[in-house]
Amino acid sequence: MWVGTRRQFNGLILGGLAMVMITKNFSVDEMMCHCGCGEDSMDMDFMDILQNIREDMNRPLKISSGVRCAEHNSVVSSTGIFGPHVPRKEGTMASDILISGADALRLVDIARKHGISGVGISQRGPHAKRFIHIDTLSDEKHPRPTMWSY
Template sequence: MLYSSHRLVSRAGWRWPHFRPDELACRCGGRGCRGAYWHDAEFLDALEALRKEMGRPLRINSGHRCAIWNVVVGGVPNSQRRRIAVDIAFGKHDRRAMVAAAERLGFTGIAKSFLHLDRRETPARWTYPGAEDLS
């Protein structure tokens, strides 16, 4: 469900203690939206499960993108971020453990310094020039 602003999301009944709508919302800074946020409870359940399995905070680098922000940052037109997807910094997490946990939870996507997570129907994995081989 798309909210035009993360501020419209009710925190009553919010069951994901390690995440907030604003950190998953578009970060265009008002260029194309007012912090649009795509809510998907199953996605958030899996994200919360990943956080619990890793045992420490996950830093969200990027979440939902409005159409304008997606163009500005060079995203593909049918980007999963037009709905719900996140890029998470590996930070001090063990990369292989994080990727394995994410895949068990139904997420896909790997890059050099972050983990892209979405829940597309057809599993996909990306590596980028210079990405650490995690296969």
């Protein structure tokens, strides 16, 4: 069961395994770095925004990338060790969401209404690999608001 506070996580039991939830609909497992290092630091304000976006979309959002440790990000992204997925003091403030077509356009509209200031669009190739990047960064290395394509 999810506990509706930002400071307290509670386990959800699925198939005998405990799943730790960050918000009502997003788990630690789906947000953590894919390299296996265990990095899972997400900014809770960003997670609240992501949860609100999910509720406004009224559908599940499949996360393809949340947190990335600096080493993993330097392998998979041209942004190197300082990319938007790399945790800052507050945690990571970025996610890539697998989505395409009209749903992708709707996601961008809803995300902007919730204060998302960085939007990256990848809508080429197979639909299963298309995604929208969203973030709330705002620093000298990541001037916002902005939008880009991959």
